[in-house]
Amino acid sequence: MRNMTIMLISILTFLNCTKTEEVIVKEYVDFPVEVQVEKIVTNTVTETVNVLFPPEDYGFTRKGKSTVFYTGQTTRLDQATELKKDMNDAASTKTLLDNMFNNGTGFTDSSLDGSKKCGNKTAASPIASATVKPLFDSWITEFAEVVAPAVNSGTTASAGVAGLYTESDGSREVKINGKGFEFNQIFSKGLIGALQVDQIINQYLSVGKLDSGTAREDNDNGVYGYALPGETELTITKMEHYWDEGFGYLQGLDNQFVPGLAAEGDRAHLNYYLNKINSQGNEDGITKKIYDAFTLGRAAIVAKDYDERDKQAAIVAAELSKVIGYKAFYYIEKGSTSIAAGKWAAAHHALSEAYGFILGMQFTKAADGEPYMTNGEVNTMLDALAAGNGFWDRTPAELDDMAAQLKAATGLSSP
Amino acid sequence: MRLKFLLKIILIMLFISCAGSDSSESTSINSPVIINNNASSTTSSSTTSSSTTTVPAEFDRGAMLTFWADKIIIPSLESFNESLFQLLEATNSFIDNPDQEKLSQLREKWLISYKSWQFVEMFDIGKAEEIYFKNRLNLYPVNRDRVDSNIDSGSYDLDKAENFTSQGFAAIDYLLFGIGENDDSIVSKYLVSDSSHSKYLKDVVSKAVELTNIVKVDWEEGYRNTFVELTDNTATSSINKLTNDFIFYYEKGFRANKIGIPAGVFSGSPLPDRVEAYYGRVYSRALAIEAANAVDNFFNGRSYSDNEDVGLSLKSYLDFVEGDGVSSKLSDEIDAQIAASIESIGSLKQNFVDQVNENNIEMLKTYDVIQAGVVMLKVDMLQKLNISVDYVDADGD
Numbered sequence: 077m078r079n080m081t082i083m084l085i086s087i088l089t090f091l092n093c094t095k096t097e098e099v100i101v102k103e104y105v106d107f108p109v110e111v112q113v114e115k116i117v118t119n120t121v122t123e124t125v126n127v128l129f130p131p132e133d134y135g136f137t138r139k140g141k142s143t144v145f146y147t148g149q150t151t152r153l154d155q156a157t158e159l160k161k162d163m164n165d166a167a168s169t170k171t172l173l174d175n176m177f178n179n180g181t182g183f184t185d186s187s188l189d190g191s192k193k194c195g196n197k198t199a200a201s202p203i204a205s206a207t208v209k210p211l212f213d214s215w216i217t218e219f220a221e222v223v224a225p226a227v228n229s230g231t232t233a234s235a236g237v238a239g240l241y242t243e244s245d246g247s248r249e250v251k252i253n254g255k256g257f258e259f260n261q262i263f264s265k266g267l268i269g270a271l272q273v274d275q276i277i278n279q280y281l282s283v284g285k286l287d288s289g290t291a292r293e294d295n296d297n298g299v300y301g302y303a304l305p306g307e308t309e310l311t312i313t314k315m316e317h318y319w320d321e322g323f324g325y326l327q328g329l330d331n332q333f334v335p336g337l338a339a340e341g342d343r344a345h346l347n348y349y350l351n352k353i354n355s356q357g358n359e360d361g362i363t364k365k366i367y368d369a370f371t372l373g374r375a376a377i378v379a380k381d382y383d384e385r386d387k388q389a390a391i392v393a394a395e396l397s398k399v400i401g402y403k404a405f406y407y408i409e410k411g412s413t414s415i416a417a418g419k420w421a422a423a424h425h426a427l428s429e430a431y432g433f434i435l436g437m438q439f440t441k442a443a444d445g446e447p448y449m450t451n452g453e454v455n456t457m458l459d460a461l462a463a464g465n466g467f468w469d470r471t472p473a474e475l476d477d478m479a480a481q482l483k484a485a486t487g488l489s490s491p
Numbered sequence: 492m493r494l495k496f497l498l499k500i501i502l503i504m505l506f507i508s509c510a511g512s513d514s515s516e517s518t519s520i521n522s523p524v525i526i527n528n529n530a531s532s533t534t535s536s537s538t539t540s541s542s543t544t545t546v547p548a549e550f551d552r553g554a555m556l557t558f559w560a561d562k563i564i565i566p567s568l569e570s571f572n573e574s575l576f577q578l579l580e581a582t583n584s585f586i587d588n589p590d591q592e593k594l595s596q597l598r599e600k601w602l603i604s605y606k607s608w609q610f611v612e613m614f615d616i617g618k619a620e621e622i623y624f625k626n627r628l629n630l631y632p633v634n635r636d637r638v639d640s641n642i643d644s645g646s647y648d649l650d651k652a653e654n655f656t657s658q659g660f661a662a663i664d665y666l667l668f669g670i671g672e673n674d675d676s677i678v679s680k681y682l683v684s685d686s687s688h689s690k691y692l693k694d695v696v697s698k699a700v701e702l703t704n705i706v707k708v709d710w711e712e713g714y715r716n717t718f719v720e721l722t723d724n725t726a727t728s729s730i731n732k733l734t735n736d737f738i739f740y741y742e743k744g745f746r747a748n749k750i751g752i753p754a755g756v757f758s759g760s761p762l763p764d765r766v767e768a769y770y771g772r773v774y775s776r777a778l779a780i781e782a783a784n785a786v787d788n789f790f791n792g793r794s795y796s797d798n799e800d801v802g803l804s805l806k807s808y809l810d811f812v813e814g815d816g817v818s819s820k821l822s823d824e825i826d827a828q829i830a831a832s833i834e835s836i837g838s839l840k841q842n843f844v845d846q847v848n849e850n851n852i853e854m855l856k857t858y859d860v861i862q863a864g865v866v867m868l869k870v871d872m873l874q875k876l877n878i879s880v881d882y883v884d885a886d887g888d
Contacts, residue, residue, distance in 0.1 A: 178759045195759060202866050206756045206855040213759065284870040289883035451859070 133333040134323060134371045136316070136378065143312045144332065145305055146324020151192045153328045153345055156267050158183050159194065160344055163219055163260035164251060166227040170220035177216060199270040201278035204439065205451040208270055211435070212263060219251075219259040227251050235468035243421035250421045252428075255466020261428035262435075264344060269400050269436015272325045272346040276396060277441045280322030281373070281389040287382075291315045296380055315377050319385075323370045326350070326396070335367035350399050357491035359398065366395045390443070397440035401448055401486035404433040405479040409490070411467070412475035420468075427467045427475075434458060437485070448485045457481070550811045551803060552722040556729050558792060558802030560715050566795040567610040568707045574604035575700045582696045586689035589681035591674055598667050602774060605660050609781035610788075610795065613740035616732055617718065618709035625744070626655050627702055632765050633661035635669070642691045649698045658695045660768070666692045669770030726881055734805065735881045738868050741786055746861045749779045750836075753847050754854040761851050766843040775843035776836060783833045790825060805872070812875050821871055828864040835860045 136143045159176055162168045175182040180193030199208035223238050231239030236254040243249070250258045279285055286292070291314040294301060300310035302317045312320075330341035342348045354363040373388030407430035414423035434457055437449040449457070457478065463469065483489055581600040585593040612625050619625065634656035641647040641657055649658050666688065671677035680688040710718075721729040747757070748767065755761035768774040788795070792804025806822040813820060835857040840846040846854050873880060 196757075202862065202870075206751070206754065206858045206862070207852055209759075210755075210851070210855070282870075283874070284866065287874075289880055293879065 131371050131375050134327070134367065134374065135333055136374060138311050141304060141307075141311060143304070143316055144320050144323075145312075145317075146320050146328055147305055148192050149321055149324030150328040151188055151190070152194050152197065152271070153325075153342070154185065155180065155183060155188050155192070155194055156264065156271065157329075157344055158185065158188065159267075160260050160264040163216070163263050164258070166224040166251060168220060168224060170217055173216040173220055174213070177212065194267065194271055197271055197275055198267065199274060199439070201274045201282070201439075202284060203278045204270070204274050207451070208435070208438075212266060212270070215257075215259045215263050215266075218253055218257075219263075223251050223253050223259060235465040241421050241424065243419060248419075248421040248425060250424045250428075252424050253466075255462055256420075256424040256427065256468050257431070257462075257466065258424055258428035261425060262432045265403075265429050265432025266435045267432075268346045268349065269433065269439045273396055273400060273436055274439040276322045276325045277393040278439060280318045280325070281392055283386060286315050286318055286377075286385070286389075289314070291318070292382070295377060313377075316374070319370075319374050319377055322392075323374070326366070326370075335364050346396070346399060349403055350396070353399050353402050356402070358489075359402075359491075362395055362398070366392055369395070390441075390445075393441040394443040397442055397448065398486070398488060400433055400436040400440050401482070401488045404430060404437060405482035405486075405488075406430075406490070407433060408475050408479040408482065411470070412472040412479070415470065415475070416472045424467050427461065427470070431458060431461055434461070434482070437482075442487070453485075550808060552730055552808075553719060555792075555803035555808060556719045556722060558794075558804070559733065559789075560710070560718055562794040562796075562800065562802055563789060563792075564614050565707075565710050565715065567607075568614075568703070568710060570795065571604070571607040571611045572700075572703050572707050574600070574607040575696070575703055578604045579696050579700055582693055586681055586686070586693060589678050589689075591678060594667070594674060594678055598771070601660070601663055601667060602771075602777075605768065605774070605778060606781045608660065609778060610785040612744050612782075613737055613785065613789065614733070615736045615740070616729075617714045618706045622702060622705060623652075623655065624702060624706055628659040628699055629661065629744075629767075630656050630659060631661035631664075631748070631767055632769060633657065633665045635665060638662055638665055638691070642687045645687050645690065649694060658698055660699075662695050663692070664768050664770045666695070667770075668772070724877065726879065731878050731881070734873070734876070734878055737786075737789060737805070738865075738873070738880070739882055741861075741868060742865050745779075745782045745786060746858065746865060749775070749782060749843075750854060750858045750861060753843055754851055754858055755847075756855070756858055761847045761854075763844045763847040766847070769844065772844060773842050776839055776841040779836050779843075780833065783829065783836060787826075787829045787833070790829065805876075809872060809875060821867065821875065825864065825867050825872065828860070828867060832857070832861045832864060 134144065155176065159173070162173060162176065172182050178193060178195035180191060180195075181189045183189055195209070195212070198212055199205065226233070226238040227240045231237065233239035233241035233250070233252050233254075233256075238253040239251075241250050241252055252258050290299075291301075293299075295313045295315040298313070300312055301314040302312040303310045304312070326347055329345070330336065330338040330347055336354075337343075337347060337351050350366065351363055353359050354361070369388040369391040373385050373392070376382070376384035376388060407426045411423050411427035411430060414420070414426055434449075434454060438447050438451045438454045440448045442448055460474075460478070461467070461470065578597075578600040581593070581597040585597045608628060612629060615625055637654070637657040641654070647654055647657075667677070670680055670688065680686065681692075718729045721727070724731060726732075748765075751757060753762055753766045766775045767778050787793075788798065790804060791806050792802045794800035794802065806826070809822045809825075810820060813822075839853060839857060840849075843854070869880060
């Protein structure tokens, strides 16, 4: 008996635990306790098999039908694209822009008119400051009531004077206010942080949202809260759908099944800039990393593994935040070199992009769970950029210092 | 037998070693084998995952409920009830002989009672929930047109839902401050014989008295015991329900109604006519401060009649669950956030209409401070106490 036991121990120790179920079972049939033993081992294996395969792409189905949709996010990103264009069109009225942003109407592509709008999702997460959304409204007002009329009356912009400014070599034209603000850039880059990043990180991928109400209990018990568009049968749990909505705010204009940009996809928003970061040299693979984290997190929801879900959410958050971080100091530096070269149109354009990305810094969530900068820190930096006659008054030295501050806040460096 | 025993040990060890190695691997995130790790951790955690925060048997939930009922809820209801009697008395004496002085006295009693109400609104449970107590006492803005037409027609049923916005404190606010351009013209509405204004004022005040009495008596004569005895942790037990009521109040009654909606947080542009006590103009800040105090007192378990008398509370419950091992206590963070809210509200103008019109950014900043508390209470605290939110935000996509 003793020998057999020792033999058994050696067999068991020798064999790898994940590969030996059958052998173990065979060894036990001679003894009175195996049934119990067998059960333990078999159970382990069975549950493992259930959720074994890492999904290759963001495709999830139930009873043969997809459980993924994010039409509302796609609509909003398309709306943001039109807003970016119209915020630079001197024919745009305040009413038009306000309707587009806050009421979801007035779009050239009338299929975008409807219940969805960007305004009510801008800086709308539980951690977002309520002081941010009014900034977007104020930019609409100032573009429509100050910049557009000045451009229409043929005013050339200069320090303190709104109008059109053309680079001396004719390479660029910007419609700006007296501080050099090119509003469509501020607005559009601002939305990348305040709409997309905030909604993804601080809303849909947050524990507070994913577990809100009965979402967790329902996900545990297979209680469905959503139906695919066009279907009546509920087949999607709330938690699954919340996660998909987060995914949609990144990938909504591109291919659900392929990371990166689609042929007719995003050319202005978060995914577009993410892919720029992906190819800048020091962040190879970040696009795929985020896509995979979205995919694994979604699989974890199906597997009811919420620790894993939250781990993947943290990866998405930390990696997506980098897009805001890199672009904030990149455009500040670009503004600095443009000013040094006397290229003011390029400087205003770049600094307007920087202004929008810096605004977004407060919506980020680094690996430590904190934003790169608080609302107060962001406002201090934006005030510094806008001081006096704004961009016209900035010096390369000031901007270089600001870029250094941004690098320190993000822990990122130029490629 | 020995063999059996040995076998068991071996197998248990084998099983543990498997689980152990798997879970240690699972720290490497995003590796190709991740789902494998996932699966094992699912397997091993599935038996324990439902109890991330076990309710400690040592915390006396019953004693907390008893303190809530006997030292906070019932005394605040009784005090509110008393303030309404005085309001009714002042109403009678005003409409019997309307003049400026009586109007001032009546307004004073209205304000005292309105402040007292701030300590009651959050307890939307039992009879209060059943009869829509908070909607009948403090829905604002008042539906002015409806009040006017009720007064004109003299025929109305205050128990109908359509009249919920034409009664309660907001309606009285309108009747005492808003129906005339100045005090003289207001008093004059009550001076005419068989004044329909007098009748409506008295009906509205009497209705508030009647409803409050229903809620108070129910607590005193039975509901108190039911409430105290439901000590378990289920969706319908008292701690879960009242904690949800408290957070709902913090989020809606306090944060949204008093600050967020007037500041335009949910509408895009400020809505100054949505402030509490709009017609009285100068009371909105005072009422918001009282509400914040009520939140503070409830969270900290301070007796209504004596703030020095402190009992078991959400704070002590949290502290108990967190234990001594934490470097910073969540309850301290919540307390600091409530204190910051009170300070921020205090820095606003006493009249929120002016605040919103003249410098809305400060109103929005106050909103931010209060909002930070929502996250702490609704996400962090509920997670630690293992209580589910029983209401859903209306923020679906």
